[in-house]
Amino acid sequence: MAKHDSHRYSRFHVPGHAGKVPSQEDERRYFESIRRLDFTELEGLDDLHAPSGVIDEAQRLAAIAFGAEESFFLLNGSTVGNHAMILGTSSPGDLLLVQRNCHKSVLNGLMLSGVRAVFLMPRIDQQTGLMTGLDPTLVQQALQQYPEAKGLLLTNPNYYGMGTDLAAISQMVHAHNIPLLVDEAHGAHYGFHPDYPPSALSALADVVVQSTHKMLTAMTMGAMLHLQGPRVDRTRIKRILSMLQSSSPSYPIMASLDLARRNIAIEGHRLLDNTLQHVYRLRKWIDETTPFRYIKPGMDFETLDPLKISLWDSTGTLSGFELMTKLRHYGCFAEMADTRHVLLHFGLHTNEEDLIRLMEALTAISLDAFSEKKENSKASENIYAIQPHPAISIPVSFGLPVERVASPTQLRIPLTKAVGKQSAEMVIPYPPGIPVLYPGETISEWAAIYLQELAECGATFQGLKHVTEFGIPIITPDVENK
Amino acid sequence: MAKHDSHRYSRFHVPGHAGKVPSQEDERRYFESIRRLDFTELEGLDDLHAPSGVIDEAQRLAAIAFGAEESFFLLNGSTVGNHAMILGTSSPGDLLLVQRNCHKSVLNGLMLSGVRAVFLMPRIDQQTGLMTGLDPTLVQQALQQYPEAKGLLLTNPNYYGMGTDLAAISQMVHAHNIPLLVDEAHGAHYGFHPDYPPSALSALADVVVQSTHKMLTAMTMGAMLHLQGPRVDRTRIKRILSMLQSSSPSYPIMASLDLARRNIAIEGHRLLDNTLQHVYRLRKWIDETTPFRYIKPGMDFETLDPLKISLWDSTGTLSGFELMTKLRHYGCFAEMADTRHVLLHFGLHTNEEDLIRLMEALTAISLDAFSEKKENSKASENIYAIQPHPAISIPVSFGLPVERVASPTQLRIPLTKAVGKQSAEMVIPYPPGIPVLYPGETISEWAAIYLQELAECGATFQGLKHVTEFGIPIITPDVENK
Numbered sequence: 012m013a014k015h016d017s018h019r020y021s022r023f024h025v026p027g028h029a030g031k032v033p034s035q036e037d038e039r040r041y042f043e044s045i046r047r048l049d050f051t052e053l054e055g056l057d058d059l060h061a062p063s064g065v066i067d068e069a070q071r072l073a074a075i076a077f078g079a080e081e082s083f084f085l086l087n088g089s090t091v092g093n094h095a096m097i098l099g100t101s102s103p104g105d106l107l108l109v110q111r112n113c114h115k116s117v118l119n120g121l122m123l124s125g126v127r128a129v130f131l132m133p134r135i136d137q138q139t140g141l142m143t144g145l146d147p148t149l150v151q152q153a154l155q156q157y158p159e160a161k162g163l164l165l166t167n168p169n170y171y172g173m174g175t176d177l178a179a180i181s182q183m184v185h186a187h188n189i190p191l192l193v194d195e196a197h198g199a200h201y202g203f204h205p206d207y208p209p210s211a212l213s214a215l216a217d218v219v220v221q222s223t224h225k226m227l228t229a230m231t232m233g234a235m236l237h238l239q240g241p242r243v244d245r246t247r248i249k250r251i252l253s254m255l256q257s258s259s260p261s262y263p264i265m266a267s268l269d270l271a272r273r274n275i276a277i278e279g280h281r282l283l284d285n286t287l288q289h290v291y292r293l294r295k296w297i298d299e300t301t302p303f304r305y306i307k308p309g310m311d312f313e314t315l316d317p318l319k320i321s322l323w324d325s326t327g328t329l330s331g332f333e334l335m336t337k338l339r340h341y342g343c344f345a346e347m348a349d350t351r352h353v354l355l356h357f358g359l360h361t362n363e364e365d366l367i368r369l370m371e372a373l374t375a376i377s378l379d380a381f382s383e384k385k386e387n388s389k390a391s392e393n394i395y396a397i398q399p400h401p402a403i404s405i406p407v408s409f410g411l412p413v414e415r416v417a418s419p420t421q422l423r424i425p426l427t428k429a430v431g432k433q434s435a436e437m438v439i440p441y442p443p444g445i446p447v448l449y450p451g452e453t454i455s456e457w458a459a460i461y462l463q464e465l466a467e468c469g470a471t472f473q474g475l476k477h478v479t480e481f482g483i484p485i486i487t488p489d490v491e492n493k
Numbered sequence: 494m495a496k497h498d499s500h501r502y503s504r505f506h507v508p509g510h511a512g513k514v515p516s517q518e519d520e521r522r523y524f525e526s527i528r529r530l531d532f533t534e535l536e537g538l539d540d541l542h543a544p545s546g547v548i549d550e551a552q553r554l555a556a557i558a559f560g561a562e563e564s565f566f567l568l569n570g571s572t573v574g575n576h577a578m579i580l581g582t583s584s585p586g587d588l589l590l591v592q593r594n595c596h597k598s599v600l601n602g603l604m605l606s607g608v609r610a611v612f613l614m615p616r617i618d619q620q621t622g623l624m625t626g627l628d629p630t631l632v633q634q635a636l637q638q639y640p641e642a643k644g645l646l647l648t649n650p651n652y653y654g655m656g657t658d659l660a661a662i663s664q665m666v667h668a669h670n671i672p673l674l675v676d677e678a679h680g681a682h683y684g685f686h687p688d689y690p691p692s693a694l695s696a697l698a699d700v701v702v703q704s705t706h707k708m709l710t711a712m713t714m715g716a717m718l719h720l721q722g723p724r725v726d727r728t729r730i731k732r733i734l735s736m737l738q739s740s741s742p743s744y745p746i747m748a749s750l751d752l753a754r755r756n757i758a759i760e761g762h763r764l765l766d767n768t769l770q771h772v773y774r775l776r777k778w779i780d781e782t783t784p785f786r787y788i789k790p791g792m793d794f795e796t797l798d799p800l801k802i803s804l805w806d807s808t809g810t811l812s813g814f815e816l817m818t819k820l821r822h823y824g825c826f827a828e829m830a831d832t833r834h835v836l837l838h839f840g841l842h843t844n845e846e847d848l849i850r851l852m853e854a855l856t857a858i859s860l861d862a863f864s865e866k867k868e869n870s871k872a873s874e875n876i877y878a879i880q881p882h883p884a885i886s887i888p889v890s891f892g893l894p895v896e897r898v899a900s901p902t903q904l905r906i907p908l909t910k911a912v913g914k915q916s917a918e919m920v921i922p923y924p925p926g927i928p929v930l931y932p933g934e935t936i937s938e939w940a941a942i943y944l945q946e947l948a949e950c951g952a953t954f955q956g957l958k959h960v961t962e963f964g965i966p967i968i969t970p971d972v973e974n975k
Contacts, residue, residue, distance in 0.1 A: 020824035021847040023837040027682075028710040031842045034760075038752045041745070042712070045527040049713050053826055061953070086714065087569045088739030119736040123605065200509075224741065228510040230524070231531050232568065232743045254601040255737075257570030259706065261714045263523070264743070270520045278516075342502035344535055355505035360513045365503040471543065 025051050025259070050262040059084065059260045060253045069269040076276040078202060078212045079219070079237035081245060083252055084268050086260045089196040090116040092220030092236040094123060094255055096192045099248035100218070101126040101161045106406055108153050110165040112142040112445050114194060115437060117164060122409040129157055130404040136173065136311040139321075139351070143312035144168075144175025147183060153403050154187050164192040167211060170347070170445070171306060171354060172197065172316030177214035190217035190242040199235075200226040200318070200359070203279040206287055208314035217242045226318065228359060229271040233264045274359070282359040289366050290317050290357055301373055302326045306352070318357040322373075332468045334376070341372030349440075350468050400455065409450060426463055429454045438462060440470045507533050507741070532744040541566065541742045542735045551751040558758040560684060560694045561701070561719035563727060565734055566750050568742045571678040572598040574702030574718040576605060576737055578674045581730035582700070583608040583643045588888055590635050592647040594624040594927050596676060597919060599646060604891040611639055612886040618655065618793040621803075621834070625794035626650075626657025629665060635885050636669050646674040649693060652829070652927070653788060653836060654679065654798030659696035672699035672724040681717070682708040682800070682841070685761040688769055690796035699724045708800065710841060711753040715746045756841070764841040771848050772799050772839055778852060784808050784859055788834070800839040814950045816858070823854030831922075832950050882937065891932060908945055911936045920944060922952045 022029040030047050033039045050056055057064035066084070074082040085092045093116040101107055103125030109117060111130040121128050131153055133142045145165055154160065163184045168174035177193070184191045193211040195201070199221035202210030211219045219237040223229035236252065238245055274282075297303050306321040324334060331348035338345055338353065346356040355369070424432070431453065438448040447458055447465075466472075504511040512529050515521045532538055539546035548566070556564040567574050575598040583589055585607030591599060593612040603610050613635055615624045627647055636642065645666045650656035659675070666673040675693040677683070681703035684692030693701045701719040705711035718734065720727055756764075779785050788803040806816060813830035820827055820835065828838040837851070906914070913935060920930040929940055929947075948954075 020826055021850045022826055023839065023843075023847070023851070024826055024828040025704075025708075025838060026706040026711070026713045027708050027838075027840040027842075028706075028712075029840050029842055031844075033710075033752075035752070035756075041526050041530050042749065042752075044523050044525070045712070045745070048523050051713065051828075054821065058953070087573075088741045090737075090739045090741075091569075094737075114740070116740060122736065222507075222741070224508040224510075226507075226509045228515075229508070230510075230527070230743065230745070231508045231533065231741050232739050232746075254604065255572075255576075257572045257714050258596070258598060259570045259572075259704070259713050261712065261743075261746070263527070263712070264714075267524065270515075270517070270524075274517075339536060344502055344504055344506055346506040346533075356507060356509075357505065358509040358511050360509075360511050361505075362513075365505070368503045369505070471540070 024053070045263050048263045048266055051259065056262070059086075059256070059265065060258065066265060069265070069272070072276075073235060073268070073272045074237065076272050077199075077221070077235070077237055078210065078239075080239040081237070083236045083238075083249070084260075084265055085220075085234035085236055085252075086232060086256055086264050087234075088116075088224075088232045089114070089194065089220045089222045089234045090119075091252070091255050092234055093117050093194055094120040095236060095248055095251045096164065096194075096218050096220060097121060097126055098124045098255075099251040100190060100192065100243055104408075105161045106157060106159055108150075108157065108160045108163040110145050111400060111404075112169065113164070113166050114196065115439050115446050117166075117194060118409070118437060118446055118449060125408070126161075127406045127408045128404075129153060129160070129406050130400070132400055132402045133169075133175075134311045136309050138309045138311075139171075139306055141171060141173070141306075141349075142169065143173040145180060147176060147179045149402055150180050151183050154183060156403060157406075158187070160187075160189060162190045162192050162217075164194070166194040166196075168195075168197050168208065168314065168316050168319075170197065171321050171352070172319030173306075173309075173312040174198075174208055174314035174316070176313045177209070177211055177216065181214045181216060185215070185242075188242070190240070192216070192218045193220070195219050196222040196234075197225055197316070197319075199223050200275065200279070200283065201316075203275055204283040204287075206317065207283060208316065212237055212239060215240065218248070223268055223271050226356075226358065227271040228267070228274050230264045230267040232261075233268045233271065235268065279359075286357050286359060286361050287317055289361055289363075290320065293320070293366060293369070296370060297322075297373070302377055303373060320355040320357065321352040322355060323352045329376075330468050332470065337376045337379070338369075338372055341368070341375060343369050343372045349470075350464050400457075407449070407451070426459050426466075430456050430459050438472060440465050440472055506535070527745050530745045530748055533741065538744070541568075541738070541747065542740065548747065551747070551754070554758075555717060555750070555754045556719065558754050559681075559703070559717070559719055560692065560721075562721040563719070565718045565720075565731070566742075566747055567702075567716035567718055567734075568714060568738055568746050569716075570598075570706075570714045571596070571676065571702045571704045571716045572601075573734070573737050574716055575599050575676055576602040577718060577730055577733045578646065578676075578700050578702060579603060579608055580606045580737075581733040582672060582674065582725055586890075587643045588639060588641055590632075590639065590642045590645040592627050593882060593886075594651065595646070595648050596678065597921050597928050599648075599676060600891070600919060600928055600931060607890070608643075609888045609890045610886075611635060611642070611888050612882070614882055614884045615651075615657075616793045618791050620791045620793075621653075621788055621805075623653060623655070623788075623831075624651065625655040625791075627662060629658060629661045631884055632662050633665050636665060638885060639888075640669070642669075642671060644672045644674050644699075646676070648676040648678075650677075650679050650690065650796065650798050650801075652679060653803050653834070654801030655788070655791075655794040656680075656690055656796035656798070658795045659691070659693055659698065663696045663698060667697070667724075670724070672722070674698070674700045675702070677701050678704040678716075679707055679801075680798070681705050682757065682761070682765065683798075685757055686765040686769075688799065689765060690798065694719055694721060697722065700730070705750055705753050708838075708840065709753040710749070710756050712746050712749040714743075715750045715753065717750065761841075768839050768841060768843050769799055771843055771845075772802065775802070775848060775851070779804075779855070783855055785855060802837040802839065803834040804837060805834050811858075812950050814952065819858045819861075820851075820854055823850070823857060825851050825854045831952075832946050882939075889931070889933070908941050908948075912938050912941050920954060922947050922954055 052058045057066040070082050097120035106127045109128040136143050181191050193216040195211045217240045222234045224231045224233045303322050304325045308315050331352045335345045335348035335353045346354045434448040437446045439446045534540045539548040552564050579602035588609045591610040618625050663673050675698040677693045699722045704716045706713045706715045786807045790797050813834045816835045817827045817830035828836045916930040919928045921928045
């Protein structure tokens with residue numbers, strides 16, 4: 012592409028900006044150079060939907076780098092990869108085993124496909140109250156209980172970097188001769204350095220989706236889907252990807268995927284090592300000189316991504332949301348917060364300057380904050396002690412939203428009165444985008460309390476801005492029978 | 494966003510490149526400035542999936558500029574807009590009236606949704622043999638024949654800029670109290686200048702999808718979906734969009750949509766006027782001094798986009814594909830070619846330099862090419878004289894690819910023997926990405942000859958590279974019954 016850019020020529024084709032220099036200063040500053048790469052499918056530039064040239068070559072190099080047999084560039088994030096993973100392996104009415112704390116794109120994929128899901132509850136980490144990964148014993152049990160399952164779809168690592176023993180699960184799933192489908196959105200950097208957890212591909216997962224933009228250096232929406240082994244129909248997955256992805260895929264994002272691959276393949280070990288030294292230093296400093304703690308390897312998960320530091324205030328003064336706000340005042344933008352933790356994401360390019368700014372911020376916050384000790388702090392409560400969802404759910408089938416919620420004037424009732432009723436919508440705190448309630452799911456006491464907590468701490472919800480103010484939409488018998 | 498960029502701060506969040514300057518020179522040249530806009534949903538940067546801040550404001554400004562009641566940014570091209578238009582207005586088993594020469598994304602939307610389609614044949618332009626727009630009389634007939642239809646989905650203008658009388662069709666469709674859904678991918682610039690055709694929104698279409706990157710200046714994959722009127726369930730369309738689009742939408746593409754809106758809203762009239770002068774001058778020059786001609790307003794379409802010039806060689810020496818190749822040698826890259834035409838796309842920023850290069854190229858080509866007069870030229874034949882598909886098809890229901898093609902070792906037979914058999918796949922020359930055959934469709938003599946012509950002229954096919962060499966995949970009774 013850079014080669015194509017260096018040619019002097021006139022563009023009588025899309026995109027309409029024609030690679031020309033924008034006239035407005037603000038547009039020029041950001042878009043001038045990238046516009047020169049913003050092409051369409053010209054001679055020599057290949058075609059993502061029928062690759063045989065440079066895109067084919069870039070995808071082959073990606074397969075080699077990540078250890079897959081075939082790799083595909085995704086231009087609509089891991090979202091489209093998760094959709095393709097479901098639509099490409101199961102037909103309407105088929106049954107998939109699905110880890111419950113999956114990303115909303117997995118649930119949307121189930122809705123789009125008409126595939127039935129049996130949800131498997133992950134383990135709950137006793138130390139933090141967070142949902143981690145699947146227990147291999149539970150997987151074994153589910154495989155025996157549902158021998159008709161077409162595959163197991165799990166998320167590894169979770170948003171906090173916690174992971175499970177993939178190799179053990181992979182072996183079990185393969186013993187039933189069905190594929191293991193892994194949403195590895197947060198683990199594209201795995202497998203390139205011995206001090207990081209192993210990759211899903213190295214655990215022989217059959218389909219793996221990675222957000223190359225999250226932990227590696229691609230542009231946002233750049234992701235990959237990797238395939239190996241004989242258990243999935245590759246032609247079908249390719250066709251589904253071609254159906255779902257734009258017929259005008261972004262060349263800048265494709266180029267950034269290729270560059271991110273080159274970056275991790277060639278410089279990965281050195282960069283990962285470098286960041287690890289920063290992380291080790293930071294951890295030591297936090298332990299020795301601050302009241303903050305961070306999630307450490309625990310009993311209820313097997314692997315932990317060293318590049319995710321989930322900070323919490325051991326004095327119980329600051330909630331996760333409060334700590335995140337304070338960090339922002341000192342110029343440190345975190346990935347997300349929950350009621351207790353602030354999640355800090357370290358990348359391949361985290362440097363000394365970032366580290367010092369963070370240390371200074373934490374020092375200042377601990378001096379400031381703990382002088383104003385609060386009375387009714389919620390930060391130290393563990394709301395997860397309540398009984399969660401069943402370990403293995405009964406098969407659930409989702410329709411598209413409209414089939415579930417027949418009327419736009421659906422009933423909303425206060426959260427406190429919603430226990431025992433069926434939720435009409437997905438309720439998704441974002442980030443991390445993991446639904447707490449599914450459409451049609453009976454609202455448990457646990458879920459109601461958890462949502463109340465999140466709302467009080469200032470969490471935002473997608474599609475449902477004011478859970479506490481306007482209540483929660485539920486399915487009433489009337490609406491259901493329409 | 495630019496405001497956020499100007500802050501000095503440390504990023505402990507995705508994307509992984511953290512906005513830092515790339516270390517490699519080639520990456521730096523193109524990505525350094527755009528990376529600084531490549532954000533995630535931070536405080537102040539809003540959330541596409543629950544907009545209430547800057548994204549909401551940008552979408553409102555877009556609605557005002559384009560004349561909609563509500564507008565939505567699309568990050569996966571018009572593809573996702575067409576999918577949402579179908580999934581958002583019809584349920585599985587419902588029936589839609591669909592213009593036959595639709596983009597493949599419309600057909601994929603029908604497959605994803607399980608919606609049945611009744612295809613309406615567009616008029617065939619006698620002058621060029623091209624499929625243009627729908628005849629209002631046919632629309633009226635189809636509306637009476639299929640009163641259960643949930644809407645009419647049409648494409649306007651077509652790839653060559655030819656369009657139909659949308660206002661008349663709109664009135665008929667609304668008289669049946671169903672929505673008019675318009676794929677206006679190639680018409681985002683309509684409605685901003687009196688010498689251009691009117692926009693679909695001004696014809697009161699209910700849902701309109703526009704590729705803002707095609708005729709306006711957004712980055713590739715940047716598109717919009719516009720809504721107006723009471724005939725569609727907006728909540729449902731919003732939810733479908735939220736299901737299909739990446740949970741990490743690209744901020745650079747969103748910013749480019751906002752800038753493209755600003756550009757057309759503020760400078761649109763002047764820029765459109767300017768390009769028009771170039772186009773008028775070029776047309777006059779072509780008519781007076783070259784053996785080339787271009788598509789002019791005709792009998793079988795009502796509107797023609799002045800920014801699309803479809804050149805053809807009136808001496809019959811050069812096919813469209815050959816002319817495109819020759820233009821490329823002289824530094825002029827065209828949008829696409831068919832057996833007869835080369836489609837040149839003029840943009841808001843086409844300038845004097847482009848025009849001169851094109852004139853010089855055409856002069857040189859006419860001197861060169863016509864000395865080597867060929868014997869068996871196909872360029873002047875009109876292959877469209879053969880009877881095409883029926884004007885109104887019977888309802889067709891598509892499944893996902895796997896349900897249609899049960900076996901990966903499907904049967905392929907030579908094109909010449911395929912007439913009367915059912916195609917197992919979509920057969921799509923690209924560009925323009927308009928399927929000539931649908932899965933399950935009986936292969937007509939017309940289609941077989943047309944595909945043969947295209948292949949001989951060097952057209953490329955998505956998913957089916959070598960139609961003539963390997964034959965065409967068909968459904969055999971065996972495969973069908975599986």
